[in-house]
Amino acid sequence: MAKIIAINAGSSSLKFKLFEMEGEKVLAQGLFDRIGISNGTIKIKYGEKEYRKEAELKDHAVAVKRLLQLLLKLGIVQDFAEIVGVGHRVVAGGEYFKKSVAVNSRIIRRINELTEYAPIHNPANLMGIEAFRKILPNAVSVAVFDTSFHQTMPKENYVYSVPYEWYHKYGARRYGAHGTSHRYVVQVAAHMMEKPLKQLKLISCHLGAGASLCAVKNGKSFDTSMGFTPLTGITMATRSGDVDVSLISFMMQKLDMHSMPEVIYDLNKKSGLLGISGISSDMRDIEAKCKTDERAQLAINIFVKDVVKYVGAYMAEMGGLDGIIFTAGIGENSGYIREKIMKRLEFLGIEVDEKANAKRGVAEFISTPTSRVAALMIPTNEELMIARDVKTIIEAKIEKEKLAPVVIKSHSN
Numbered sequence: 498m499a500k501i502i503a504i505n506a507g508s509s510s511l512k513f514k515l516f517e518m519e520g521e522k523v524l525a526q527g528l529f530d531r532i533g534i535s536n537g538t539i540k541i542k543y544g545e546k547e548y549r550k551e552a553e554l555k556d557h558a559v560a561v562k563r564l565l566q567l568l569l570k571l572g573i574v575q576d577f578a579e580i581v582g583v584g585h586r587v588v589a590g591g592e593y594f595k596k597s598v599a600v601n602s603r604i605i606r607r608i609n610e611l612t613e614y615a616p617i618h619n620p621a622n623l624m625g626i627e628a629f630r631k632i633l634p635n636a637v638s639v640a641v642f643d644t645s646f647h648q649t650m651p652k653e654n655y656v657y658s659v660p661y662e663w664y665h666k667y668g669a670r671r672y673g674a675h676g677t678s679h680r681y682v683v684q685v686a687a688h689m690m691e692k693p694l695k696q697l698k699l700i701s702c703h704l705g706a707g708a709s710l711c712a713v714k715n716g717k718s719f720d721t722s723m724g725f726t727p728l729t730g731i732t733m734a735t736r737s738g739d740v741d742v743s744l745i746s747f748m749m750q751k752l753d754m755h756s757m758p759e760v761i762y763d764l765n766k767k768s769g770l771l772g773i774s775g776i777s778s779d780m781r782d783i784e785a786k787c788k789t790d791e792r793a794q795l796a797i798n799i800f801v802k803d804v805v806k807y808v809g810a811y812m813a814e815m816g817g818l819d820g821i822i823f824t825a826g827i828g829e830n831s832g833y834i835r836e837k838i839m840k841r842l843e844f845l846g847i848e849v850d851e852k853a854n855a856k857r858g859v860a861e862f863i864s865t866p867t868s869r870v871a872a873l874m875i876p877t878n879e880e881l882m883i884a885r886d887v888k889t890i891i892e893a894k895i896e897k898e899k900l901a902p903v904v905i906k907s908h909s910n
């Protein structure tokens with residue numbers, strides 16, 4: 498039976514999910530961690546079983562080799578030929594990649610050229626792509642870009658108010674991120690709301706360690722809170738979200754830092770929930786302390802305010818709102834944060850269904866049926882979206898090959 502594997506390769510990790518495409522059943526999923534570092538770990542869940550092992554994972558090629566060997570050894574696949582497609586998450590697709598594409602050497606070159614937009618992520622994504630292409634040369638390799646979904650934004654929503662040449666000559670603009678997640682949850686939302694996606698105005702709130710909001714109008718990304726990089730928008734686990742960029746030179750002087758990347762590092766790694774609370778980057782820890790710790794309370798207040806502010810802005814930009822979706826780690830698991838956000842949005846006509854909001858795990862309306870604007874909790878599934886894109890590309894390829902005229906090779910000299 499045809500299987501597709503979705504891959505998310507980071508600089509030192511590789512996550513995977515293997516699907517049987519008929520019925521979109523998850524056969525196995527797992528994580529290869531600490532690649533290129535000592536004390537690597539392998540974790541694979543398959544059915545009710547789990548495989549865990551410590552292993553030296555020298556590089557991504559070794560991890561991929563190990564993964565495939567294990568799929569055979571654990572009896573998850575009987576033959577590599579069963580894996581007909583491999584979908585790879587790629588962080589930066591720039592303006593070039595407006596949708597997912599089958600990978601060939603030209604596409605690899607392009608992804609490489611876009612490395613200046615995602616210096617850590619794109620090279621890691623490419624390592625995953627190269628490793629699979631070597632070991633599974635007959636499987637169709639597909640690149641699925643975090644940025645593609647946002648390529649439909651109108652120009653006024655992605656051009657920064659800076660000298661136009663910055664955009665025109667150098668591509669300095671808003672690209673956004675989390676596109677695969679936003680694309681997935683709005684499709685599920687439309688299905689749940691029993692309306693065509695093309696007729697809806699939705700706001701998807703991907704609230705995880707990285708967090709972004711996306712205004713989706715008529716099925717297309719209309720605006721999104723992350724920018725040229727994932728640093729901007731709302732407060733995140735360790736990222737600052739929007740700040741006045743003049744802070745960079747000011748803080749360089751104050752902290753006696755010698756280069757701008759040092760300050761930008763702090764904005765990426767020491768800010769957000771962690772920076773404000775001084776406790777943790779994890780919302781669970783902050784929630785646990787917020788009753789007694791003023792800064793934990795402040796971190797939550799800022800996080801909630803940021804989401805509310807963007808919802809208000811996007812509703813105004815779209816000229817209305819039919820539904821708001823919560824997804825990712827915080828969005829899926831914290832009824833407390835969701836309720837705080839929804840209560841502040843009551844004036845829009847959102848009525849919280851407290852019983853539904855207390856549940857976890859399955860997609861659910863968390864607003865009452867009389868709510869003027871619907872609120873939904875939808876677990877994201879970027880891997881499934883990736884696998885579906887791979888399937889679509891494979892089917893199109895088969896169709897094209899069927900239609901292609903038969904070439905009769907001449908054997909004459």
Ligand code: AMP
Pocket residue numbers: 704705706707734778779780781784825826827830831
């Ligand atoms: P993600 O990046 O989507 O994996 O989300 C990870 C984040 O989700 C963690 O850093 C936590 O802040 C948050 N999270 C996970 N579970 C919970 C929970 N039960 N309550 C609050 N926040 C949670």
